[in-house]
Amino acid sequence: MLKITEIISNQRFKVFRFFTKLDYLLQETLLGLRRGGWMNWAAISTVTVLLFLFGIGLQTSWQLEGLLNQFGSQLEVSVYLETGVGAETLKPVVEKMPEVARVQGITKEAAWARLIKELNLSDLKDVTRQLEGNPLVDELKVKAKSSDQVPVLAKKLKSLGGVEDVQYVDEAVQRIAQLNQGLTSVSMMITGLLTLTAIAVINTTIRLIVMARRREIEVMQLVGATSSWIYFPFLLQGVTFGGVGARSRGVRFRV
Amino acid sequence: MTQVLEDRSTRRAPQDAPQTIIQLQQVSKVYPNGSQALIDINLEVKRGDFLFITGPSGSGKSTLLKLLYGEERPSQGEIVVDRDAPDRLRGDRLSHLRRRIGIVFQDYKLLPRRTVTENISFVLWAQGYTRKEIARRLQPALKMVGLTHKSDCFPEELSGGEQQRVSIARAIVGTPPILLADEPTGNLDPDNSWQVIKILKKLNQIGITVIVTTHDESLIRLSNHPVVQIRDGRMSSVRY
Numbered sequence: 001m002l003k004i005t006e007i008i009s010n011q012r013f014k015v016f017r018f019f020t021k022l023d024y025l026l027q028e029t030l031l032g033l034r035r036g037g038w039m040n041w042a043a044i045s046t047v048t049v050l051l052f053l054f055g056i057g058l059q060t061s062w063q064l065e066g067l068l069n070q071f072g073s074q075l076e077v078s079v080y081l082e083t084g085v086g087a088e089t090l091k092p093v094v095e096k097m098p099e100v101a102r103v104q105g106i107t108k109e110a111a112w113a114r115l116i117k118e119l120n121l122s123d124l125k126d127v128t129r130q131l132e133g134n135p136l137v138d139e140l141k142v143k144a145k146s147s148d149q150v151p152v153l154a155k156k157l158k159s160l161g162g163v164e165d166v167q168y169v170d171e172a173v174q175r176i177a178q179l180n181q182g183l184t185s186v187s188m189m190i191t192g193l194l195t196l197t198a199i200a201v202i203n204t205t206i207r208l209i210v211m212a213r214r215r216e217i218e219v220m221q222l223v224g225a226t227s228s229w230i231y232f233p234f235l236l237q238g239v240t241f242g243g244v245g246a247r248s249r250g251v252r253f254r255v
Numbered sequence: 256m257t258q259v260l261e262d263r264s265t266r267r268a269p270q271d272a273p274q275t276i277i278q279l280q281q282v283s284k285v286y287p288n289g290s291q292a293l294i295d296i297n298l299e300v301k302r303g304d305f306l307f308i309t310g311p312s313g314s315g316k317s318t319l320l321k322l323l324y325g326e327e328r329p330s331q332g333e334i335v336v337d338r339d340a341p342d343r344l345r346g347d348r349l350s351h352l353r354r355r356i357g358i359v360f361q362d363y364k365l366l367p368r369r370t371v372t373e374n375i376s377f378v379l380w381a382q383g384y385t386r387k388e389i390a391r392r393l394q395p396a397l398k399m400v401g402l403t404h405k406s407d408c409f410p411e412e413l414s415g416g417e418q419q420r421v422s423i424a425r426a427i428v429g430t431p432p433i434l435l436a437d438e439p440t441g442n443l444d445p446d447n448s449w450q451v452i453k454i455l456k457k458l459n460q461i462g463i464t465v466i467v468t469t470h471d472e473s474l475i476r477l478s479n480h481p482v483v484q485i486r487d488g489r490m491s492s493v494r495y
Contacts, residue, residue: 220377224382
């Protein structure tokens with residue numbers, strides 16, 4: 001009986017302690033924001049502008065990426081084999097080439113089945129009989145390690161015995177893709193730089209606020225406040241800056 | 256206050272608690288710039304003692320107190336404060352030791368834009384006390400230093416003596432077993448100084464161990480507590 005009461009009171013103590021922490025955190029954070037004055041606005045508007053630039057950077061890189069995707073993968077080479085040559089027989093040879101990252105063999109039966117399905121024909125056997133056999137050939141989907149190796153690889157594949165034809169995304173498209181890739185990496189770099197700047201600015205602002213309240217912090221340290229207890233309100237203040245900055249960026253620029 | 260303090264002292268100091276609350280053994284302190292602040296200090300303070308540390312300015316009195324609350328670390332020697340070694344504690348454990356030590360400074364260190372009540376309850380907030388507990392402790396602390404009627408004043412509206420009394424209330428509101436006062440009367444006239452000493456004596460009578468540094472000889476002559484002197488970093492006993 002005694003134990004149960006003990007446990008309950010213990011539990012209540014823990015809940016109580018949690019609310020005390022919450023109470024303290026809210027009060028200190030609000031007090032800090034109220035006292036911060038113009039420094040709050042400096043921080044919030046900086047975050048707003050930085051988020052705006054950040055957003056532009058991100059959007060540009062997304063758009064470029066979308067454009068890139070329209071051209072499909074430039075790394076893939078389709079190898080069509082001569083009639084009667086199985087994909088499995090050529091696959092090990094191709095896999096040994098240094099430029100090759102991955103090889104996927106597609107048997108003519110599988111390709112045929114897919115085609116039939118895509119054409120919405122129900123009876124596979126019936127159609128096959130009508131055409132006097134499967135008209136397709138085996139195919140290898142070869143993935144190159146990098147796009148500039150693709151032409152060389154294609155030439156090499158074509159010279160292999162048993163290969164009927166080789167197809168890959170043509171060079172002009174590839175050049176555009178390369179340009180896009182370059183632009184993407186540039187915009188990624190800008191985005192990264194802006195992120196670093198945003199972090200530095202918020203950090204500096206918080207530091208300023210800490211400096212302005214260093215007497216309080218000194219007293220807190222001397223009376224035995226733990227460092228997390230001291231710095232959590234500042235952290236929350238920073239989160240508030242970020243949040244309000246993000247909201248006002250949305251309001252100002254999303255229109 | 257007495258009631259609140261007695262709660263704590265029965266909890267903090269059971270029968271088998273060691274009589275010695277502060278002990279320094281062959282403690283030396285050399286600052287990084289090479290100045291020798293303390294040389295081979297040995298000191299033992301018993302629970303419930305009242306000790307004066309005297310000596311000219313710059314003799315190492317403040318350094319000694321800083322070693323006790325872990326602001327500075329000794330270059331050599333052993334320090335024990337309430338069964339802990341402040342020089343070996345870091346982070347939260349040092350914070351928890353500091354909760355058992357009240358500190359009063361010559362320059363009060365009150366927060367200028369907070370009222371007397373806020374300055375005192377701030378300490379309890381910082382230590383994680385609940386609102387209810389803060390309200391319970393505030394009045395006795397204010398009464399102890401005789402400032403109940405000034406509870407809503409800001410520090411600049413108070414005299415130096417009153418400000419120092421606020422800082423004493425702040426130091427004891429968490430009911431620490433040890434109170435360190437670094438030149439508490441340094442900025443005060445004789446009347447106010449004596450009032451501060453009287454409050455410290457009263458706190459000592461309810462069981463708090465008090466250590467006061469001062470260079471004011473007249474204060475020492477007016478009371479009958481033990482006195483040690485620090486001169487050029489060396490300690491000598493003046494009166495037991």
